[in-house]
Amino acid sequence: MKNYVVISDLHLGEKAHECTFANTANISRFANRLGEIDEVEELILLGDFLEMSLAPISKVTEQMGNFFEGVHEKPKKIVYVPGNHDHHIWALHVEQEIREKMSAGEILNSLPSYVFSEFIGTDSFISGYIPDPSKDKLIVKYPLHRINLANNKRSLLHHGHQIYGVGVRLLSLEEAQKEVSEEKQMEELELQNIGIYELLWFYLEASPRMRRRIEKDWEKHGGFGAFSVVAKEMADSSIANFMLNFGSIFSGPEERGRTIEENKEEIEQYLRLYGKPVECLIYGHSHVPELESAAELDHDMSVKIIGNTGSWVKGKSDNNTYIVINSDGVELWELGKDDKPVKKIAW
Ligand SMILES: [Mn+2]
Secondary structure, X not given: OEEEEEEOOOOEOOOOOOEHHHOHHHHHHHHHHHHHOOEEEEEEEOOOOEOOOOOOHHHHHHHHHHHHHHHOOOOOEEEEOOOOOOHHHHHHHHHHHHHHHHHOOOOOOXXXXXXXXXXXXXXXXXXXXXXXXXXXXXXXXXXEEEEEOOOOOEEEEEOOOOOOXXXXXXXXXXXXXXXXXXHHHHHHHHHHHHHHXXXXXXXXXXXXXXXXXXXXXXXXXXXXXXXXXXXXXXXXXXXXXXXXXXHHHOOOOOOOOOOOHHHHHHHHHHHHHHOOXXXXXXXOOOOOOEEEEHHHHOOOOOOOEEEEOOOOEOOOOOOOEEEEEEOOEEEEEEOOEOOOOOEEEEO
C-alpha cells in the first residue's frame, strides 16, 4: 500500500527550543521507522523545516545536510512545502527568474508568480544537500501540495501560516478575495503578506547580534513580545520606534498551541479560498498534533478529516509526531510509540 508521510515544524538549526533532529541518532530512528512503513510514496516536509530567522545559517545548513543524508533512501519522493520560518527558501527559488531576466537585460513586465511553481530535482538549489542518487526525488513547491489517492480521496496540505492569521498575516483571507478573480486569490493572499514573512522570519534577524537579542527575549516573553523588548533596549535608534509599534501590533495570542477547534472558522475560510473540493486538510505551524473528523468539531465543514502534524522541537507540547495518509484513511503517529497510531480516522 502507498503511504504518504507528513512531518512539519522541524525548525532545523533552532537553539532556543531543542530540535529533535539536531541529534543525528534521532534522524536514524526516524529513518528506521520510515524503513518499517510498507511503501513510502512521498515524505512531505510541510513547512518550518528550516529555522531561517532564529538560528545561525551554519547550523541550519549543517542539520539540513544531516537530515537528507539520513532519510533520503526510503521515500520515492521528498516534497518540501516551505512555511513562514523558511519562507526565504521559497523567495530564493522564485527570484531566480528575476535574476536570469535581468542578467539578460530584459524589461520585466511583472514579478514572477509567487505561488504554484515547482522546482524539481536539481532545479532546486537545496538538492545540493541530498546525496546524489536521490537528488531527483526532491520537489519544492508553495503554498500547498495535493494528494489524490486511487480511491478518489483528496488531501490538501499547507504549512498553516496562511490559515492561523494572528500575528502572521498583514492582510486577511477576506481581503485576499476582494476585487480578485477566484484563480488569483491564492497569489493575492501571498503577495499581500510576503512582506511580513520576509521581514519577520528572515531580515529582522539577519544581524547575528539582533538575532541573539530577539532569541533571548523570545524565550522570556514569547512570540512577538520579544520585538518590543529589543526595541525598548535600543530606544535611541529610529528603527526602535518602528519595532516598538511593530511588536505591539504583533503581540496577539500566540500561534503555537492553537488547536483545530479554536481555528475552525479560519480553516473553513481558507478552504473556501482554495475553492476546490477536498476530503482532508493537513497543516502544522501551531505545534499541536491533532487529528479530527469534522463531524466531531460540531461545525459545518467542507472537509471530512483535519490533521495537524505537530512538531519536532521541545516546547509546550513536546512531540515528535507524523501523519500518514493512505487508502484506508489518515493516521497520527508519534515516534517512539511505534506499535499503533495515536489516532486513526478511516475515509
Ligand atoms: Mn509556522
